[in-house]
Amino acid sequence: MGATRAPLIQRPEGLYCPGGDFHIDPTQPVDRALITHAHADHARAGHGAVLATRQTLDLMAIRYGEDFTASRQIAEGRMRIGEAEVSFHPAGHILGSAQIAVQAGGPRVTVSGDYARVANPSCAPWEPVPCDIFVTEATFGLPVFHHPDPATETQKLLASVAAFPERAHIVGAYSLGKSQRVMMLLREAGWDGPIYIHGSLERLSAYHIAEGVPLGDLRPATDNSLKKADFAGQIVIAPPSVFESTWAQRFPDPVLAFASGWMSVRARARQRGVELPLVISDHVDWADLTRTITELDPAETWVTHGREDAVIRWCELQGRAARPLHLAGYEDEAE
Amino acid sequence: MRDFAALLERLAFTPQRNAKLRLLAQYFAAVPDPERGLALAALTGDLKLRAVTPSLLRGLVAERVDPELFAISYDFVGDLAETIALIWPDPETPPNDTDLPLPQLVAELQTTGKAGLPGLIAARLDALNPSERYAYLKLATGAMRVGVSARLARAALAEYGGLQLIEIEEIWHGLTPPYLDLFAWVEGGARPEAAALAPFRPVMLSTATDLDALRPLDPADYVAEWKWDGIRVQAVSDQGRRRLYSRTGEDIGAAFPDLLDRLDFEGVIDGELLVRRGDAVGTFGELQQRLNRKTVSKKLLETHPAGLRAYDLLIWQGEDLRALPFAERRARLEAAIASLGDPQIDTSALLDFGDWDGLAALRAAPPDPVIEGVMIKRRDSPYLAGRMKGPWFKWKRDPLVIDAVLLYAQRGHGKRSGYYSDFTFGVWDGNELVPVGKAYFGFTDEELRALDRFVRGNTIERFGPVRAVKPVKVVEVAFEGLNRSGRHKSGVAMRFPRISRIRDDKPAAEADRIETLRALLPAEAP
Ligand SMILES: [Zn+2]
Numbered sequence: 001m002g003a004t005r006a007p008l009i010q011r012p013e014g015l016y017c018p019g020g021d022f023h024i025d026p027t028q029p030v031d032r033a034l035i036t037h038a039h040a041d042h043a044r045a046g047h048g049a050v051l052a053t054r055q056t057l058d059l060m061a062i063r064y065g066e067d068f069t070a071s072r073q074i075a076e077g078r079m080r081i082g083e084a085e086v087s088f089h090p091a092g093h094i095l096g097s098a099q100i101a102v103q104a105g106g107p108r109v110t111v112s113g114d115y116a117r118v119a120n121p122s123c124a125p126w127e128p129v130p131c132d133i134f135v136t137e138a139t140f141g142l143p144v145f146h147h148p149d150p151a152t153e154t155q156k157l158l159a160s161v162a163a164f165p166e167r168a169h170i171v172g173a174y175s176l177g178k179s180q181r182v183m184m185l186l187r188e189a190g191w192d193g194p195i196y197i198h199g200s201l202e203r204l205s206a207y208h209i210a211e212g213v214p215l216g217d218l219r220p221a222t223d224n225s226l227k228k229a230d231f232a233g234q235i236v237i238a239p240p241s242v243f244e245s246t247w248a249q250r251f252p253d254p255v256l257a258f259a260s261g262w263m264s265v266r267a268r269a270r271q272r273g274v275e276l277p278l279v280i281s282d283h284v285d286w287a288d289l290t291r292t293i294t295e296l297d298p299a300e301t302w303v304t305h306g307r308e309d310a311v312i313r314w315c316e317l318q319g320r321a322a323r324p325l326h327l328a329g330y331e332d333e334a335e
Numbered sequence: 336m337r338d339f340a341a342l343l344e345r346l347a348f349t350p351q352r353n354a355k356l357r358l359l360a361q362y363f364a365a366v367p368d369p370e371r372g373l374a375l376a377a378l379t380g381d382l383k384l385r386a387v388t389p390s391l392l393r394g395l396v397a398e399r400v401d402p403e404l405f406a407i408s409y410d411f412v413g414d415l416a417e418t419i420a421l422i423w424p425d426p427e428t429p430p431n432d433t434d435l436p437l438p439q440l441v442a443e444l445q446t447t448g449k450a451g452l453p454g455l456i457a458a459r460l461d462a463l464n465p466s467e468r469y470a471y472l473k474l475a476t477g478a479m480r481v482g483v484s485a486r487l488a489r490a491a492l493a494e495y496g497g498l499q500l501i502e503i504e505e506i507w508h509g510l511t512p513p514y515l516d517l518f519a520w521v522e523g524g525a526r527p528e529a530a531a532l533a534p535f536r537p538v539m540l541s542t543a544t545d546l547d548a549l550r551p552l553d554p555a556d557y558v559a560e561w562k563w564d565g566i567r568v569q570a571v572s573d574q575g576r577r578r579l580y581s582r583t584g585e586d587i588g589a590a591f592p593d594l595l596d597r598l599d600f601e602g603v604i605d606g607e608l609l610v611r612r613g614d615a616v617g618t619f620g621e622l623q624q625r626l627n628r629k630t631v632s633k634k635l636l637e638t639h640p641a642g643l644r645a646y647d648l649l650i651w652q653g654e655d656l657r658a659l660p661f662a663e664r665r666a667r668l669e670a671a672i673a674s675l676g677d678p679q680i681d682t683s684a685l686l687d688f689g690d691w692d693g694l695a696a697l698r699a700a701p702p703d704p705v706i707e708g709v710m711i712k713r714r715d716s717p718y719l720a721g722r723m724k725g726p727w728f729k730w731k732r733d734p735l736v737i738d739a740v741l742l743y744a745q746r747g748h749g750k751r752s753g754y755y756s757d758f759t760f761g762v763w764d765g766n767e768l769v770p771v772g773k774a775y776f777g778f779t780d781e782e783l784r785a786l787d788r789f790v791r792g793n794t795i796e797r798f799g800p801v802r803a804v805k806p807v808k809v810v811e812v813a814f815e816g817l818n819r820s821g822r823h824k825s826g827v828a829m830r831f832p833r834i835s836r837i838r839d840d841k842p843a844a845e846a847d848r849i850e851t852l853r854a855l856l857p858a859e860a861p
């Protein structure tokens with residue numbers, strides 16, 4: 001084998017490192033997986049062995065049960081796997097999220113996983129990892145995506161609570177990461193009353209609190225001692241799937257809000273039946289994505305997980321080498 | 336501008352009428368004159384601005400954004416103004432954080448000449464944030480589309496002032512933006528009297544019916560007349576003030592000065608606006624050519640003369656007839672129209688039928704292609720405002736249907752953006768499939784997802800945003816009529832085509848043939 005062997009190759013089940021015989025964020029069960037973060041489209045149950053940050057391993061255990069993998073290892077420092085050297089670095093996306101740097105004799109590769117460059121109090125900020133090949137997510141890889149200051153979006157929610165005091169506000173937010181982010185933003189904005197939460201958020205939120213992320217007074221939204229009218233003027237956080245169920249009907253004439261980067265595009269918000277779109281994202285927007293590529297200045301950029309076309313075109317205009325990785329199995333909506 | 340942008344954004348996503356009313360009333364209470372009046376005019380479509388065209392906007396954005404990046408983005412977002420608002424690059428030096436006043440933005444758009452318009456708009460887009468840019472572009476292009484009708488905006492004002500909607504509707508057409516006198520009135524001041532001439536009266540509307548629903552009713556209690564495919568209007572003449580209202584109360588008179596000239600009476604007539612050449616009635620397409628024009632050319636007035644076919648009489652020479660039974664109003668109508676002696680204004684004929692089957696037979700073979708069904712009215716019904724079930728029914732002609740094969744698909748815009756939802760379909764001409772029309776509605780959301788999957792999985796070629804698909808999917812297309820067309824290769828053009836069913840049971844070879852469509856064409860004009 002020559003030294004020119006590709007550091008990572010594309011396989012149906014995901015990115016594969018031949019030098020270390022492992023996959024990164026595979027979408028199907030494999031012998032050995034390195035996991036960037038605990039979102040369902042990156043972290044699946046059933047691998048033989050998983051290497052991830054301590055918090056990602058804990059979160060996977062909460063979501064899938066303690067037996068989600070046969071063996072697990074906490075990522076620490078520089079690690080050797082076969083011919084490959086790997087290390088994990090903060091991604092600024094959600095609690096425990098990491099970028100993974102891989103080198104197996106040849107070029108240095110950084111796999112971003114999902115990442116964000118705005119402050120998120122639940123995790124360490126994104127950190128630049130010098131590399132020859134940067135594998136970037138492109139969930140919001142279109143020049144129309146500009147995530148506004150999340151504080152102004154939080155104000156929109158509070159203004160709506162004031163305008164409709166007799167109604168409940170249900171904020172749809174993915175249960176891991178976004179939900180807790182919304183709680184933190186509400187606390188920063190001075191909302192110090194109780195926040196009612198859907199049952200699926202309880203263990204994940206409790207884990208955040210245990211890890212030192214203060215979320216304030218959280219109460220179960222399904223407390224039977226509370227009557228419908230008790231929720232007037234209150235804020236409820238729940239996974240967006242409840243919009244399509246009867247769960248929301250227990251609240252008085254609820255305003256359906258949705259916290260997601262997709263909400264800046266009106267048609268997307270309409271398709272979800274959202275009444276109050278809140279543009280709150282845990283991913284880089286177009287400006288941060290292109291700025292990151294410029295700053296890292298890799299020899300090559302691989303684009304995955306979203307709108308590859310536009311990012312590839314931008315790279316072309318900048319005279320940068322880039323190629324799309326059409327990896328199946330990453331959910332467009334899971335943000 | 337910030338308050339207005341926030342209002343538009345909130346309205347666009349608020350489905351319930353009551354919540355919309357609340358948001359508007361809160362806005363009227365919080366925002367000073369003249370800004371709130373201009374916002375009201377923007378929502379009711381009464382703000383007359385120099386029309387900013389989509390091509391002007393495309394030109395501006397093309398100077399700043401790579402065309403390929405723009406095309407990919409537009410394809411995803413689905414709305415031109417929204418794409419531009421979102422993609423517009425922030426200027427080199429960030430603007431200072433001031434809120435541009437709406438009255439200033441409106442005044443500029445009203446006074447800036449054509450040559451200065453692109454520069455003005457670019458400068459404003461530089462100074463606004465994405466949400467404000469969107470509101471600004473919607474304002475400048477005159478297409479608000481935030482799910483608020485003019486009527487709802489007026490209803491919110493009525494609610495804000497504790498008035499009845501009808502009180503505002505009656506004087507609305509005598510008022511002009513920014514409505515200082517109107518806001519003064521709703522906040523407790525004097526009623527603007529001068530505006531009260533030739534008001535709009537709420538129109539009586541019908542509900543749909545069919546033979547099964549008619550059977551239990553006694554035909555002797557009803558009259559029937561043709562339902563003409565023009566525009567339902569209310570023609571008003573009041574002490575020299577003449578107006579032509581649509582059934583929602585929009586004043587459309589400016590486009591029909593020839594008909595206004597003929598309203599030589601004191602009263603209010605309900606009827607159908609049609610293009611009339613002697614006894615011959617023009618198609619809806621011909622009438623459409625006269626709509627939405629600020630000025631009408633002399634030539635168009637000659638080739639497409641407007642006429643009125645009267646259905647009902649609400650007020651005549653100061654007497655309000657609305658409480659009378661239909662049969663009595665009808666007699667008064669016939670006399671009134673006869674007294675005008677104008678060939679361009681006539682009375683809609685009553686149909687002679689014995690029972691519902693007899694009416695069904697008439698409906699199946701109308702004497703004129705511009706008839707789209709029959710209207711059925713209770714003899715004893717007064718003229719009531721709104722749409723109630725019972726006194727008036729419309730019984731539309733059945734749509735025509737064919738089975739066609741999907742040929743091309745394009746992503747939809749608006750609500751459907753992101754899905755392949757604009758379809759071109761074709762029928763067999765010999766051994767070849769020829770496109771005969773386009774449809775982008777009719778299917779359920781579930782069918783839309785299925786069609787979208789089909790397109791993604793069966794694309795055989797791409798032409799820009801258009802995908803050619805494997806010609807295997809048969810759909811049933813319903814449509815209202817067929818015209819000859821020089822623009823289409825097939826020589827036919829459908830009216831209101833929509834996909835009424837997906838025919839997964841049918842192989843493409845069994846789709847319809849062009850001969851079937853040609854047989855449905857109206858006879859060639861002499
Ligand atoms: Zn992801």
Ligand SMILES: [Zn+2]
Pocket residue numbers: 037039042093114
């Ligand atoms: Zn993620």
